[in-house]
Amino acid sequence: MAVSPSSLPIWALSLLILFQMPSQGSAKFTVKGPDEPVVAMLGAEVELPCHLDPQMKAEHMEVRWYRDDVSNVVHLYREGKDLDEEQIPEYAGRTELLKEGLTDGTVTLRLHNVLILDDGNYVCYVQDGEFYEQAIIHLSVTALGSQLQIRMAGQEGDGIRLVCSSSGWFPEPRLRWTDHRGQERPLMAESQSRDRAGLFRTEGSLLVTDRSTSTVFCSVWNPVLDQGKVTEVSIAESFFPRVSPVLVALAVILSLLGLLLIGTTYIIWVQRREKNKLVSEHREQTDYLKGRLDRFYLSY
Template sequence: MTSSLWYSSMASTSIPGLIIFCTSFYIQKLESAQFSVIGPDQPVTAVVGQDIILSCHLSPRMSAENMEVRWFQNNFETYVHLYRDGRDYYEQQMPKYQKRTELLKDGIMDGNISLKILNIERADEGQYNCFVQDGITHDETILDLHVAVLGSVPLISVEDYQDGGIHVVCQSAGWFPEPKLVWRDPSGQHLPSVSETKAQKDNGLFEAATSIVIKEYTNSSLSCWIRDKYLSQGKESAVYISDQFFPWVNPWMVALIVILVILSGFLVLIIYFCKLRTSSIILNLPTYLPFCLSVHCLYTINTIGVEKRRHLSRAGKNCASCGERKESQSQVSESSS
């Protein structure tokens, strides 16, 4: 009788305890499952040689101190970084990340489990998984990392004169991914280029060049800005070209030159026709002899050149002597008759 009462007493006390234990375990399990792993919704961009922080946190905010936090890429076992049981593990870490990763623990009590990667390399580009496990509950998020290489400072050179202005070229090399080049005036407005070339070299990096023709009193002061595809930051060089280097053209000077050219053309034509007429008179001199003593002949002689007058004067003298000889001959013939 006593033993049966003892067993019944034990059963009555153990059943409520078992219920409490199961209930608390179930509640703990539900609580451990009530978190999500949150990462950035946009790709993250890093620059080669710099450090980058890959953001990741729990929602709602709770301590991750006693959870497992694993950052990995393609292989779950060979990780980028592993935190578990309150400390970091490096045994199976990927060789290229050794001594280059750090889990930021300053905010781990608030669920911040961001990873810092030191001295970014181009090979670091890709997808990263932020995986968190608490008991049998786990969740993860994926984020993309873009890696950029900033090339050289743009080199601006003045090439030659073109289209009434000065042809200016801007060049830069060592960029990844393909950069964007922009000409800008002092107010920051974009200026149209006349040419642009880009080429990827054997090392995977890009070199680029662009050119512009600047005119006097318009864009004599300008800058060449080259920036990365992912980042707003870039590199810039500026140049100022004094007005004295521009081809100097005065409208009045142009008009004067045109007038002088026209007058020179007329002068050449006049000289040509005068020489042509002089040659014609000399070649046809006998036709002028019958009229050499007339007023018309004298007027013609006075209107031509000095040298023409000399030729005609000689011809006139010859004409006079010729007449005298003919008159003397006629007188002799008459006396003889």
């Protein structure tokens, strides 16, 4: 049976009106960031995008940017102001929440003077009353290193050992050698190390033995930027190990003497064998004749 509002007591009517009023509590939203990592050059500034969906005002909300744990505060905005004292020391004075975007739900963070330690994940956390949501944004810090240096480390075997080196790279770069045809040459050795700032130094050596491939290229590549640096070196013919003509002549003479000695030894051996054979045959004939003479004398 339907109940007419006019038949309800005043207190019940008041409750009905209260329940039918739209809620003035926390708004529901999601927090969104970019799907792809944000790339930043070392020492530059970068913006980490983050916004509310659907679009709504965020001036009255709490916006917290942090690393790994909610207590590792990168930047905190609450009750309309920045709480810089809540920041962990590594980010003091280096962050800025872009306030002009708060009116439409944009809570982007600007990070100044990017360091290697800034590389990694950031959490964009937004809270309105009891309701909160968050999103994870990945920052990839990168750096192009110094100009490549190639030095000749000396002769090794029948070739020349070259060493290519460069420093100041992030993340870990890739070093390779190629010839003038663009074909990759195998590394003889490779090593990498990091300095106090966390930047990589890379070094790779190559053994060049083919005089027809005296021009080679060394390249070091940054995998994040898909960029790198290349340098080339040409090795003059005079740098390759040369065999002394005197040594060549001596080797030939020694070889001929060796052959002559072998030939002479063989001839002497053959002659001695023939001589021994003749002596043996002569001795046999002599013994035979002597035997017959002895039998002839005995018969008389």
